[in-house]
Amino acid sequence: MTRKLHLNLFLMPRGHHESAWLHPRSAPEALTDLALYTRAARIAEEARFDAIFLADALVAPASGGLVASGVLEPITLLSALAAVTDRIGLIGTASTTYSLPYTLARQFATLDHLSNGRAGWNIVTSWAPLAGQNYGYDAEPGHGERYAMAADFMQAVDALWRSWPAEALLDDRASGRYSDEALIHPVHHRGPFHRTRGPLNVPAGPQGRPVYIQAGQSEDGRAFAAEWAEAIFTAHLSKEPAQVFYADLKARVTAQGRRAQDVVILPGISPAIGSTQAEADRVFEELDDLTSPQLGLTRLTARFGGHDFTSVPLDRPLTAGDFPDPATVEASKSRAMGIATLALNDGLTMRELLRKLAGARGHFTFAGTPERVADVIEDWFTSGAADGFNVMPPVIYEQLELFTAEVVPILRKRGIFREDYEGRTLREHYGLAPVRAPEPLAESA
Template sequence: MNARAPRHLHLNVNILHSGFVPSAWRLPGADPRAFIDVAHYVRVAQIAEAAKFDAVFLADNASIADQIDFRPITALEPTVLLASIAAATTHIGLIGTASTSYNEPYNIARRFSTLDHVSGGRAGWNIVTTADAGSARNFGLDAAPDHAQRYARAAEFTDVVKALWQSWEDDAFVGDKTGGRFIDTDKVHPVAHRGEYFNVQGPLNLPRTPQGYPVLVQAGGSADGRDLAARHAEAVFSASQSFEESAAYRGDLLARAAAHGRGPEAIRVLPGLTTIVGATEADALRRRDELVELIPWRYSLTRLAGTLGIAPERLQLDERLPDDLPLPAAGNGNHTFFHATLAQARQHGYTARQLIRALAGGGGHRVVVGTPEQIADDIERWFRGGAADGFNLMPDALPGGLQDFVDGVVPILQRRGLFRTEYEGSTLREHLRLAQPPDRRTSQQRRAAIAT
């Protein structure tokens, strides 16, 4: 890919059940059962596809990780749900989360390769390591493995998945009826991996997919997370509260990628962005406040305390956050949202109540409240200034908040020449303007040429 080609803004939508704001399910017209209704997810995806978004994204948890007495949970398994979305759409990318801590490389390689085949090359795998204790207990552990161990396992896990995806050469499938030759077995290779965490023989039982293999996505703010992203990720979901923080994160990530021999076009950095759209700024602020008031303060304090890794009793609504806040779980918790939330509180001197309102009851992602023009201005500033390659959108409510963004903000971005008006390709790699990975034979030839 030509490094001098003009940059284009990328937009995904995180289909976080009823919406990013925890009270979204309580709005008039909202369906409380949307979190387990495939038609809801399909409708959101179709709205995003009509607006020419790059992809939809599904987060995931291997346990009940929220206060289900009030808020819907992430419940449906992502790849199964994305296969249903694939059948109802034609172009939009399909990014799903799967944990390296509680899966095996072969089944993840096969699952996402299958999704890539059935969707015509639209799949992406979001690599997570899963830090919560509830998930650990669901898989027979007393506690989550420590941070360094989770990321060491994730690095080897991803190496193996990529090797499995590369175990077939592009032209291994023959399908010659006349000659009676189905597969050229000389072009299907074992992986024969023997490592610290995994022993995998291979090859995969699926040929290469329309986009070579699924796009690799990662989200991590720790040093280990950034190193994993620099080695493998092609898109990175980040959490930054300020332009300067995001620009520094993107610069650091690209520098780490360069140290692994990857060029500046290898990774797209997509910060999370919650949008609350109004006809006027006052309307948008009113909508935010109404949504926040629908959230019990007990819920919000407990959620904020969980993000910070402290007991809820340490927080008082009308007092600032405690000064002595170490990383959650002695560094074994979620670094990304801890730092993003704390940065927001410290920068503005917020009390807990003010912080909860600024985050729209959320857990660390940036919230922009305003008119379509104001939101478009914010997006353009971050994109043109090099703080982001695009955004992972989390509308306040779904599908209404996404429709507000599509109707109001997208046309402005298109008029400014920032965002596409039509898809230029059919695969997720083409949407993200990522190079197609070469097959095993081509990779070996390149390594041999470098060695000589």
């Protein structure tokens, strides 16, 4: 079978550039209006994208009112989108740091049923400053502790999704038996962070459980992904580090006894598209002209776990001393390291760095004609950098419609993207094997 490209719509309501909400051609609807998300989802589904992906945040933005905020909670929103779409996958972010396994298992099992098998879970460990205080904690857990919590969470939630297999649901009116109790098991999970008895009170969905997706790039994140992930969302500012990451993760997956094709690796890509190169360049120029250095510094501070950058001059080349040691960052270590490396290698000033990050927060951004965008996508896909992409339009709807109308047909003509859906579930879209049947669960001490 010819290898096919995977494309998700990473949906930010008015676009991925931090100034998209100000752009005169961005979506006019409020960020809380379901119509905005419905229209974008239908555009992506008509283009036969694999999935829609929604990120999440557990804190209100500290941006001085300079950024659009009030984004809706992902699982609830995806449940609404399940009713107005038919085939496209529905991927939502939920935190292992500030969720309970039993609640999350019920939510995603419900979404998988409502969508007829299109649910995916983007598994994150939350690092946002002050998030803990929103959930009753005095301090944020450190990087290593968050991954220890995540490992325990996964053991619990995975067991819950196996505790009521689909085969146990009989719904047999003639015999009067609704379920086969012999197939339903409590899990009795007692880990260092989570305890849950089970079984789950929702039977397994059409996929058995949601597709597992992970986005960490640190050493802890890579080890976690190799064990659990079926899709990996990643951020790279150029092709070469993407190739290194791709090779490393595939090797780690096979070392776990899994097949390399059991995991699809999907970097983020945010192209500005125009009929000419000059027209494409103008898209980012217009957006960059709307940016605020104050907002950029606030976001950079959050990205580096609270480090204060306000004393750094805006217009001199950055030095290593302007950044904290990435190893000490308790936020996203890999993203912080990538940003610092980019700034130092390219000799950027703080103003230049902030403008570059305004586009997609450390994902790959570039401007070009539809042909050039297709060239870049095909190059990464065929040179060991990606199995596909999270497409991150800088402006919604304009740039999303250009991508689906102008770039997707080129990818199809080259034979690397589907003409139509070949399955109904997200697992089938990604070419993943079915979830194996549950085994009897032994009670843990």
